[in-house]
Amino acid sequence: MDQVQVYFNDSSQYKEARPEAPLHDYQQVYPKLTMAQLHKLELETRISSSPAKFFEVYHNKSYLMPRICPDKLQSIEVLQGDGKSVGSIRLWTYVMGVPVIAKDKIVGVDEAKKSIAFEIIDGEVTKYFKRFKATLEGGVDRVKWSVEYEKASEEVPHPHSHLQFLAAMAIEIDAYLIKAN
Numbered sequence: 001m002d003q004v005q006v007y008f009n010d011s012s013q014y015k016e017a018r019p020e021a022p023l024h025d026y027q028q029v030y031p032k033l034t035m036a037q038l039h040k041l042e043l044e045t046r047i048s049s050s051p052a053k054f055f056e057v058y059h060n061k062s063y064l065m066p067r068i069c070p071d072k073l074q075s076i077e078v079l080q081g082d083g084k085s086v087g088s089i090r091l092w093t094y095v096m097g098v099p100v101i102a103k104d105k106i107v108g109v110d111e112a113k114k115s116i117a118f119e120i121i122d123g124e125v126t127k128y129f130k131r132f133k134a135t136l137e138g139g140v141d142r143v144k145w146s147v148e149y150e151k152a153s154e155e156v157p158h159p160h161s162h163l164q165f166l167a168a169m170a171i172e173i174d175a176y177l178i179k180a181n
Helices: 051-059 062-068 160-180
Strands: 004-007 014-017 024-029 039-046 073-080 089-096 098-110 115-123 129-138 142-151
Touching: 039 160, 051 062, 051 115, 051 129, 051 160, 062 073, 062 160, 089 160, 129 160, 142 160
Parallel strands: 004 024
Antiparallel strands: 004 014, 024 039, 039 142, 073 089, 089 098, 098 115, 115 129, 129 142
């Protein structure tokens, strides 16, 4: 059985992953730490579908996500705005072991870079993180998730599981788009 290897920090530190999982490149990046102690994690996932179509699902067709990933995402409800543009607020019900909710606010959209950024403003995540911002950026054959966060306390673990969850959704969306073509 082949092992898939992923790395944290640099290529000299390997961690075994599930053999059936595609290769993910994990990097933990620590910008200059301020009094707020902001942290950043990044993860790249290979995709085979069109980057434009992939971005389209996250930006304009997020209503498809619960149908594409029903075991991970139960619903997305637009609470304010159109659910696509900066300032829109959405309520997500997702499953990370148990159903949890998160309210996010879209804080950036760059169609040229195939990028969308949102901050979690309420829900389960805000119990553990004072600030939590996720950014998706598309590439030719990869997508990159970045998570910038400030932990509520030092006891809170870094959100590797959240990043892995986003990557797992990306893999399912990629498979859906390939099958649709």
